[in-house]
Amino acid sequence: MRVVIGQGSCGIATGAKKTAAEFEKQIAEKNISNVTLGVTGCVGTCYLEPIVDVYDDDGKMTRYVKVQPDKVEKIVEEHLMQHQVAEDQAITEEDKEFVGKQQRVVLRNCGVINPENIEDYIAVDGYKAIEKVLTSMKPEEVIEEIKVSGLRGRGGAGFPTWFKWNAAKQSPGNEKYLVCNADEGDPGAFMDRSVLEGDPHSLIEGMIIGGYAMGATQGVIYCRAEYPLAIKRLEIAMAQAREKGFLGKNIFDSGFDFDLRIKAGAGAFVCGEETALIASLEGERGMPRLKPPFPAAKGYWQKPTDINNVETLANVPWIIYNGGAAFGSMGTEKSKGTKVFALAGKIKKGGLVEVPMGLTLRDVIFGIGGGIKNDREFKAVQMGGPSGGCIPAELIDTPVTYEDINKTGAIVGSGGMIVMDEDTCMVDMARYFLNFTRDESCGKCNYCRIGTKRMLEILERITEGEGKDGDIELLEELAGKIKDGSMCGLGQTAPNPVLTTLKYFRNEYEDHIYNKKCTAASCKALISFSINDACKGCTLCARHCPVGAISGKVKEKHVIDQDLCIKCGKCLDTCKFGAIEKK
Incomplete structure (x- = not known):
């Protein structure tokens, strides 16, 4: 019998290491000899962490969720000792559908194998794809298989992967490089991190295949330093792959050499x-x-260089092993295969989902993600991070393809989906993302460096109740000039959150500017709290007010001093009688 505990970053953050320690303690104290403890990455159901999978001797798996240390003893006694499922701790049928409705290629091994044990990866046909490539395929045939698959870059732009590989292959020179961009910087995005933590060998194998296809013998994984667990597991996986002969000299006695190193980046979004x-x-x-010149001609150290992100490269072993046509059969004609999305924000089931391209936003947000927290009204979803845009509720049946999402003004991007409900102020949301891109601008372009700052100043004035006539038109004018005048994608896409919120939620900007009102009752400068006649005089709100702005006698209606009120909302959260009104 095996007990496997999910220890990706999300699991560890919710207490998985303490849960693992408690299992070890209970097993030792109860002298259970036929049980082994194991580690795996995140299966994607982050909202259910810590997750514990118990595998019986016949291979049957039972998943237990939200397993804090105080729940361990019951699982040990009922399942490990009495061989009965601890039903009240087990995952529900409804939550099983979160993974059951997905079609997993990139995430196929995440939450299943031990990412620190290469034997687990080999047991699920790991390194079979590179063996096939090096023993029976020419570089041109590998590139053709990727072309047949229709794989497009999963890092944001959606550029055909085969084309980039072929461009690097055709560039003259014996020294070429393959670089993996693992510098995942979008707020709310954690797809690449989960792959690195849960299945690092799939990335390594994908990079070896890519290196062979384009003639590169050196690879670099550029990973953000804020991902220490991902870097640690990558280092373990690389050392194990070298020991097995999958990395280094003369791989599979083919005469092909390829090795990897990791570069920890400082977290600059512009990178x-x-x-x-x-x-x-x-x-x-x-x-x-x-x-030009493009990196495929002159890149790292002026040598031909190809750059792909983690998800793109992690698809490659599956494509080669199963055939490009198998991958191309999923998705749509122009957007083939599957895509991983990170569901975050006001959603019931936050985590990672992998679905065929072409499903609608409704399928993902409501069909898999369970809908909006507390059954609030769905308002919009931000896709593509700071480079993307807000898609409103009326477009929820938009298919998730590169082409259809682009038509809305947003982009698929790397796969972040930040879900918003009726309490989200779209002006403030645009301000948040523009503040991010302003901070992350490298400063090289005047339009990006200064233009984003001027746009941010206008948005800050609007959310503080100091907007004025002409602000909307000025935002639109600045946005156009920043898009046209910036050198790189950061500046060219920085205005997108503002432009899409202006397109779909212009009324909220107008309310802020002309009526001095926040439509979502979210911007502090434009809201007020008051107490109505439902007040029972229980004093609960007054006792929780951090600045003493609420006064009144017991069993009599209380009042809020507007000059003292800091609009923290504590009174609204604590009132049990619906007596607090926010306007």
């Missing part, structure tokens, strides 16, 4: 742009340069 990433790799400040 998602490939020339800025290359500059950082070379020890320079991460700033983009003009193209």
Whole structure:
């Protein structure tokens, strides 16, 4: 019998290490000899962490969720000792559907194998794809298989992967590089982190295949330093792959050499742009340069270089092993295969989902994600992070394809989906993302460096109740100039959250500016709290007010001093009689 505990970052953050320690203690104290403890990554159901899977000797698996240390003893006694499922701790049928409704290619091994044990990866046909490539395929045939698959870059732009590989292959020179962009910087995005923590060998194998296809013998994984667990597991996986002969010299006696190293990035969002990433790799400040020449011709150390993100490369072993046509049969004609999305924000079931391209936003948000927290009204979803845009509720049946999402003004991006409900102020949401891109601008372009700052100043004035006539038009004018005048994708896409919220939620901007009212009752400067006649005089709100702004006698209606009120909302949260009104 095996007990496997999910220990990705999300699991550890919710107490998985303490849960594992308690299992170890209970098993030792009760002298249970036929049980082994194991580790795995995140299966994607982050909202259910810590997750514990118990595998019986016949291979049957039972999943237990939200397993804090105080719940361990019951599972040990009922399942490990009495061989009975502890039903009240087990996952429900409804929650099983979160994974059951998905079609997993990239996430196929996450939450299943031990990411720190190469034998687990080999047991699920790991490194079979590179063996097939090196023993029976020419580089041109590998590229053709990727072309047949229709795999497009999963990092944001959606550029055909085969084309980039072929461009690097055709560039003259014996020294070429393959770089993996693992510098996942979008707020609310954690797809790449989960792959690195849960299935690092799939990335390594994908990079070996890519290196062979384009003629590169060196690979670099550029991973953000804020992902220490991902880096640790990558280092373990790379060492194990070298020991097995999958990395290094003469792989599978083919005469092909390929090795990897990790570069920890400092978390600069602009390094998602490939020339800025290359500059950082070379020890320079991460700033983009003009193209052409493109990295495929002159990249890292002026040598031909291909850059793909984690999800793109993790697809490659599955495609080669199962055939490009199998991958291409999923999704749509122009957007083939599956895509991983990170569901975050006001959603019931937050986590990672992998679905065929072409499903609608409704399928993902409501069909898999369970809908909106507390059954509030769905208002919008932000896709593509700071480079993307807000898609409103009336477009919820939009198919998730590169083409259809682009038509809304947003982008698929790397796969972040931040779900918003009726209490979200769209003006403030645009301000949040623009503040992020302003901070992350490298400063090389005047339009990006200064233009985003001017736009942010206008948005801050609007959310503080100081908007004025002409602000909307000025935002639109600045947005157009920043998009046209910026060198790289950061500046060119920075205005997108503002433009899409203006397109779909213009009334909220107008309410802020002309009526001095926040439609969502969210912006502090434009809201007020008052007490109505439902007040029972229980004093609960007054006792919880941090600044003493509420006064009144016991069993009599209380009042709020508007000059003292800091609009923290504590009174609204604590009142049991619906006597607090927010306007």
